[in-house]
Amino acid sequence: MLRMQRVSTGLIAWMLAFGAAAQQPIIYPAKGQSPQKQNSDTADCQLWAKQNTGVDPVAIAQQSGQPSAPQQQGGRVRGAAGGAAVGAAVGAIAGDAGKGAAAGAVTGTVVGGTRQRRSNQAAAEQQQAGQQQASQQMATFNRAVAACMTGRGYTVQ
Template sequence: MNATKLRAGCAIVIAVLALDAMAQSKPIAYPAKGQSPQKQQSDDGACYSWAKSNTGIDPATASAAPPPQGGPAVGGGERVGGAARGAAGGAVIGAIAGDAGKGAAIGATAGTMAGGARARQNKRAQESNAQAQSQNAMSTYYRAWAACMQGRGYTIQ
């Protein structure tokens, strides 16, 4: 079951990276009205500024945004919480078996490991959300840039 979840998580990460590469690539502008390379460069710069000011998105900073940080180490509070829950459960089971202290120690170890897994899963979800937000921002910016370039006589692909 864990191997299936791991494979599914890896597939999602690969799909997100592939979509990111497609979403981050700038559309191609063809000079449909015979614009010179200098005119195209000038129009591109003007449309960059226009799209940036109208969307509030700068592609230079949107694609380089750092991933969100979860805390000083992976597992912010999930490991501690898992250890506490595991120790409590282990103490109860250990008391039934005759050694509450040993049961609590085993439970705390298992709880710490479960908390670490939960922390890694939460971190992956945060990174995926940040990636999706970056993709949406770039898509919005490039739609505005394309509208500007089309208005100046370019065919956009």
């Protein structure tokens, strides 16, 4: 189960990265600009886009290259231990600490597992939201670069 979650998270990250790369504008020198002129204009337009959109593609790439937080583990064991302790205390009051500990351990295992799953799911959703935001920021940056290059006489698709 944990491995499937990691694989699916990795696939989502790959698809978003691929999608962002696929959105980069294709620029054609419509007025016969030289490759050197096109490179210079592209660098100028990227700087202009960064200043006007506030989007820094290098920072976004560095953030997306950082590993995600590892999935939490051991929630069931911690839950079982806590449940057993509480169950033993309640069972001692009722006259049978062993049965109380066993019942508490079972309940604690279920509760601990549920908490762990919820926590891991929330972390995955937060990571996905961050990746989606990065993709939107890159789309904005690429639109700004395209507008600048169009203004300099290039055809942009």
